[in-house]
Amino acid sequence: MALIELQHITKTYDLGLSKVHALRDIDFNIEKGEFVAIVGQSGSGKSTLMNILGCLDVPTTGAYLLGGRDVSTLADDELADVRNLEIGFVFQSFQLLPRASALENVELPLIYRGVSPRERREKAKAALDRVQLGDRTHHKPTELSGGQRQRVAIARALVTDPSLLLADEPTGNLDSATGEDIIRLFLELHAAGNTIVLVTHEPKLAARCPRAVRVVDGLVVADGEGQRVAFENQRDIDAAAAAALAAQQQMASGLSQREPGTGAHHG
Amino acid sequence: MAEATLPAAAPKRAPIKHKRIGFWRSILRIFRELREAIVQALTSLVAHRLRAALTITGIAIGVGTVIAIYSAVAGLDDSFAKQLSMLGPNTLYVSKWSWGSNRENWWKLRNRPGVGRGDYRALLAGAKLPEAVAPIVGTQSTVGIGEHELQNIDIRGTTDAFLESGGFQVKHGRFLTSVDEEIGTDACIIGADLEDAFFKNAEPLGGRLKVGPMSRCTVVGTLVRKGNAFGQSQDKVLILPLSSFGRAFGAKRSMTIAAVAPIGRVRETEEELIQVLRTYRRILPDQDDNFTVNRQDKILQSFNQTTLALKVVAGLIGVITLLVGGIGIMNIMLVSVKERTREIGVRRALGARRSTILLQFLCEAVAVSCVGGMVGTALGIGVAWFLAQVTPMSAAVSPSVLLLGVGFSIGTGLLFGIWPAASAALLQPIEALRHE
Numbered sequence: 001m002a003l004i005e006l007q008h009i010t011k012t013y014d015l016g017l018s019k020v021h022a023l024r025d026i027d028f029n030i031e032k033g034e035f036v037a038i039v040g041q042s043g044s045g046k047s048t049l050m051n052i053l054g055c056l057d058v059p060t061t062g063a064y065l066l067g068g069r070d071v072s073t074l075a076d077d078e079l080a081d082v083r084n085l086e087i088g089f090v091f092q093s094f095q096l097l098p099r100a101s102a103l104e105n106v107e108l109p110l111i112y113r114g115v116s117p118r119e120r121r122e123k124a125k126a127a128l129d130r131v132q133l134g135d136r137t138h139h140k141p142t143e144l145s146g147g148q149r150q151r152v153a154i155a156r157a158l159v160t161d162p163s164l165l166l167a168d169e170p171t172g173n174l175d176s177a178t179g180e181d182i183i184r185l186f187l188e189l190h191a192a193g194n195t196i197v198l199v200t201h202e203p204k205l206a207a208r209c210p211r212a213v214r215v216v217d218g219l220v221v222a223d224g225e226g227q228r229v230a231f232e233n234q235r236d237i238d239a240a241a242a243a244a245l246a247a248q249q250q251m252a253s254g255l256s257q258r259e260p261g262t263g264a265h266h267g
Numbered sequence: 268m269a270e271a272t273l274p275a276a277a278p279k280r281a282p283i284k285h286k287r288i289g290f291w292r293s294i295l296r297i298f299r300e301l302r303e304a305i306v307q308a309l310t311s312l313v314a315h316r317l318r319a320a321l322t323i324t325g326i327a328i329g330v331g332t333v334i335a336i337y338s339a340v341a342g343l344d345d346s347f348a349k350q351l352s353m354l355g356p357n358t359l360y361v362s363k364w365s366w367g368s369n370r371e372n373w374w375k376l377r378n379r380p381g382v383g384r385g386d387y388r389a390l391l392a393g394a395k396l397p398e399a400v401a402p403i404v405g406t407q408s409t410v411g412i413g414e415h416e417l418q419n420i421d422i423r424g425t426t427d428a429f430l431e432s433g434g435f436q437v438k439h440g441r442f443l444t445s446v447d448e449e450i451g452t453d454a455c456i457i458g459a460d461l462e463d464a465f466f467k468n469a470e471p472l473g474g475r476l477k478v479g480p481m482s483r484c485t486v487v488g489t490l491v492r493k494g495n496a497f498g499q500s501q502d503k504v505l506i507l508p509l510s511s512f513g514r515a516f517g518a519k520r521s522m523t524i525a526a527v528a529p530i531g532r533v534r535e536t537e538e539e540l541i542q543v544l545r546t547y548r549r550i551l552p553d554q555d556d557n558f559t560v561n562r563q564d565k566i567l568q569s570f571n572q573t574t575l576a577l578k579v580v581a582g583l584i585g586v587i588t589l590l591v592g593g594i595g596i597m598n599i600m601l602v603s604v605k606e607r608t609r610e611i612g613v614r615r616a617l618g619a620r621r622s623t624i625l626l627q628f629l630c631e632a633v634a635v636s637c638v639g640g641m642v643g644t645a646l647g648i649g650v651a652w653f654l655a656q657v658t659p660m661s662a663a664v665s666p667s668v669l670l671l672g673v674g675f676s677i678g679t680g681l682l683f684g685i686w687p688a689a690s691a692a693l694l695q696p697i698e699a700l701r702h703e
Contacts, residue, residue, distance in 0.1 A: 056616060056696045077620045084618020085286035095613045095700070099314060111303050112618035113288055114296025156617070163286075 001068050002029035003163060003195055004053070009062035009072075011048050011218075022048040023059070024218040030197065032163075035190040037206035037226055038199045040215035041241075047168070049215060050199045054087055054166045055079045067163060084112050088157025092169035094149040096141040096156075102128060103137040106156045113160070127155040131185065147178035154185060158194075165189065165196045171205065183208055206230040304627040308634040311603070318599055319635055325595040326639025326679065327646055329588030330672045334647025334664070336581035337671075339654055340574055341663040347570055356563060358432045359397075359537055361386065361524040361544065365559040366566050379557045380548075381521030386558070389547035390524060396536040397526040401428035402509055404522045408479040410505055412465050420461065421504040422478065424512025432525035435506075440472045440488030443508050451510035455484040458504035459492035478505060482515040533562065589675060592639065593683035600632050600687035611691055612699030625692040632684020633677055640676025644669055 011023040022045045030036055040046035051057040052064060055071055058079070064072040071082055083089075088109075096105045106124035115123070128134050131151040141149055150170060157165055167186065171179030183205065190196050190210075198209060206212040212229035214222040222229045288296065312319045363379045365372075387402045394400065404424040409416050427443045429435075437456070447454045455476065462471050466486075474486045484507060493501040507515070528536035537560050544558055604611070611624055648664050 051697050054616070056700075077622075080615065080618050080620040081288060083616060085288070089616050091613075091700070095609065095616075097610055097613065099310060108614070109617040111299055112296070112614075112620070112623060114292045114294075114299050116295075116299070160618075 002065075003032040003034075003067060004030040005063075005065035007063040007065070009049075009052060009059040009064060011045075011052065011057070012060045022218055023052070026062070026215075026218075026220060028213060028220060028223055030164075030195065032195055033190075033193055035186070035196045035210050036198070037209035037212040037230070038197060038215060039201065039203060039206035039212050039230060041201055044215045045218040046199055046201075046215045048218075050166065050168055050197075053164070053197060054089060055082045080112075084109055084160065086163045088160060088162035088165045090150070090153050090157050090165065090167040090170045092172040094141070094146075094153045094173070096149055096152055098141055101138045101140055102133060102144065102152045102155075105141070105152055106159050109156060109160045123159050124155070127159040128152070130158060131155045145178075146174050147181055150174065150178075150182055151185070154182075154189075158189070163195060165194050167196065167198045169200055170198065171202075172200075203230040300623050300626060301630075304623075304630040305634070307627055308631040311631055312634055312638070315599075315603075318602075319638075322592070322595045322599050322635050323639040323642060325592035326589070326636050326676050327643035329585060329592045329679075330640050330643025330676050331646030331650065332588055332643075333581060333585030333675070334644055334668055334672045335650035335654070336584065337578070337668045338647065338651035338664045340577050340581065341665055341668070342651070342655065343577075344574060345663045356433070357528045357530055357533055358563070359526045359528060359533070359540060360561040361390070361526065361540060362559055362561055363521050364561075366561045376559075382524060382558060383519075383522060386544060386547065387522070387524055390526065390540065390543055393543035393547070394526065394536075394539050396528065396532060396539050398529055399428040399431035399525075399527040401425050401432050401525045402522045403429065403525055404509065404512055404516075404520045406516050406520075408516070409477075410461060410465075411477050412475070415465065416477075417461070417464055417503070419503070421458075422512065422516070423504065423506045424509040424516075425506060426509055428527075429506070429525065431527050433527070435493070436491040438489045438491045440486070442488055443506065447508040448510055451508060451514060453482070453484040453511060454487040454508065456488040456490060456506040457486055458490050458502040460500055460502040461505060462489050476505070478507070479515050482511070484511070537562070585675070589679050592636070592676075593679040596632055596635055596680060597683040597687060599635070600628060600684055601690070603631065604628060604687050604691040607691075608694065608699050608702035611694055612696050612702065615694070615696035616700060621692040624694075625688045628688035628691045629681065629684050632688065633680035636676045636680025636684075637673070640673040643676065644672045647672065 006026050006028055009023055009026040010021070013020040013022060024045075026049060038046050038049060048057070052059055052072075055066070055074075056079075058064075058074070059072050062072065063070050066082065066086060071079065074082065089095075096102075097108070100108070103121070103124050106127050107120040110120040110123060125134065125137060128137055131154050133148060133151050133155065136144060136148060136152075139148075141152070144152065150173075154170075157167075165186075170186070171182050174182060186196055186198065187208070198205070200206055206214075207227045207230035209226040211224065212222075212226040213220055214229050222232060360366075361382055363381050364376055384402070387400070390397070390400050402425060406422050407419050408422050409418050410420045410422075411417060423429075425443070426448050427445055430437070430442050438459075440456070442456060443454060446452070455478070457465075457471065457476070461476075465471070465476065466474055471486050471489050476484055476486060478484050484505075490502070490504070490506075513520075526536065526540055540560050541556060545556065548557065550557065614624065614627075651664055
């Protein structure tokens with residue numbers, strides 16, 4: 001049994017006048033212990049996919065089996081418990097509570113599962129040690145560097161011992177050297193047996209992962225070895241992007257010819 | 268060939284166990300989340316000191332006003348109860364005047380014949396139920412020793428039975444006796460204020476006082492201090508035998524006759540007094556009484572009506588000020604929710620349930636209102652104390668009012684905090700996380 005089974009997932013946003021098909025037919029599995037990149041341009045549906053994987057949202061149709069349990073039909077509170085017990089989030093902008101110390105930030109998810117204050121403290125300390133921040137426990141986020149903040153966020157994701165570590169552009173707000181440190185940390189965590197899903201638009205980052213899944217227009221277009229998937233469609237995509245840009249420019253110039261007041265009409 | 272295209276790594280078949288939060292854990296979780304919510308609320312208060320202080324001021328003024336007004340009314344109640352206790356709960360007062368009567372029947376009452384010695388004797392002879400019957404006449408006059416004189420002293424003329432009608436107690440010496448009345452001695456009993464004024468460092472018993480313009484009397488007893496009622500001392504009093512009073516101030520005064528009813532037989536006694544007096548005064552069956560038998564509970568009734576009105580007004584003022592304070596709370600809570608939308612998203616992503624978020628923001632609202640309530644209570648007590656010091660009103664702070672003040676402020680926090688808290692709890696985690 002795979003840790004994650006996505007069965008014909010679709011997600012449609014009803015905007016009243018129009019319907020947006022963010023995900024059209026997503027169907028793949030992730031095994032326990034895998035390190036998978038979900039790669040795609042912005043607007044490809046990868047964020048929607050990440051929200052569903054993270055149980056922050058539920059699919060319109062299809063089933064999402066997490067550890068064999070269908071979580072696509074759960075109620076709000078049950079989803080909150082699943083997030084707490086099964087998933088560790090790492091966000092692009094770290095999302096630490098500004099007024100809380102590193103230790104308090106890491107303790108936070110444990111409060112929501114009713115862990116005693118003493119046990120919380122011990123576990124949070126251990127998690128901070130694991131990301132080499134054992135000496136920064138009482139620093140506020142503002143007193144930490146970007147890389148350190150992201151490490152605190154990773155410690156917060158790890159402290160609950162989740163089944164799935166879900167990282168959304170974890171290096172997006174970091175310079176390349178610090179980003180590299182974070183990637184190494186993820187690789188280490190993977191080596192230690194953690195299941196990691198990393199969502200990114202950067203092919204370079206996806207190429208570092210053992211497996212990558214490319215999402216385009218709400219569909220999985222490639223799934224395989226990270227290095228191969230990350231770059232194989234790049235030329236097609238570049239071409240498509242160039243075409244889209246050209247079309248946009250054409251439209252813009254078409255619009256500019258119809259400035260109000262000129263009275264000109266194109267027949 | 269076909270096998271070669273299969274993925275190299277076979278799917279791991281390791282069993283995956285469902286994680287669950289156990290029953291006891293989920294009970295414990297409620298308390299741990301509550302504790303966290305309270306800590307968060309206080310942290311937030313400290314972080315936004317000025318904002319919190321302004322809102323707290325709003326609530327405090329509301330609660331303070333209510334407590335001050337209630338304390339003042341309670342003080343009024345207290346002093347009134349004191350005043351009434353002087354009258355004695357089982358004592359009936361026969362008088363030409365009707366207590367608590369309005370202006371309209373003043374003329375009617377004025378034209379009644381006065382209550383006099385004849386009525387007193389008729390009651391002594393005819394009424395079997397009263398345990399004691401005491402005639403009381405009164406005036407105000409000067410009392411003094413030599414050049415040292417006090418104005419406006421209550422002079423009362425009565426008999427030995429007066430003591431039983433309630434109110435006064437003898438501290439030293441004795442009260443009047445039947446002998447004093449029969450032979451019209453110059454004995455007098457003085458209140459505590461007179462004792463202080465004339466016998467500061469001397470023995471009052473046996474002292475000689477000048478009463479009114481003409482007569483003199485000898486102090487044979489002193490009374491226990493009664494204190495103030497409505498800002499007036501009840502201890503500026505001098506009691507004489509009825510006969511001596513008549514000699515000094517004139518005998519043809521309308522009197523009040525106090526009759527002490529046996530406990531539990533006040534109504535019957537009242538009936539009997541009315542019958543005896545109607546017979547004595549030869550009032551025909553179709554005529555109204557030309558006297559009134561007064562009871563303290565009649566005054567109590569009209570007094571309670573007055574204070575009830577005050578209490579209602581105080582309550583209304585309190586509700587309005589708390590309403591204003593509550594709107595203040597709602598305002599800062601809405602701002603707080605807006606500011607911390609991303610934080611809410613993070614908490615939700617990490618496993619906070621809707622109820623957890625609701626609890627957190629409700630705790631914050633209640634923390635503000637509760638601190639406001641406590642400050643307001645202190646404020647109210649301060650104002651009440653100040654009023655008691657500088658005005659003749661006395662103020663009484665009862666514990667029930669304190670509970671009411673703090674309880675009301677907490678209720679306000681809950682009432683006005685529920686909407687912002689609910690709007691926080693109903694946020695979608697994704698949108699909250701995306702909020703800038």
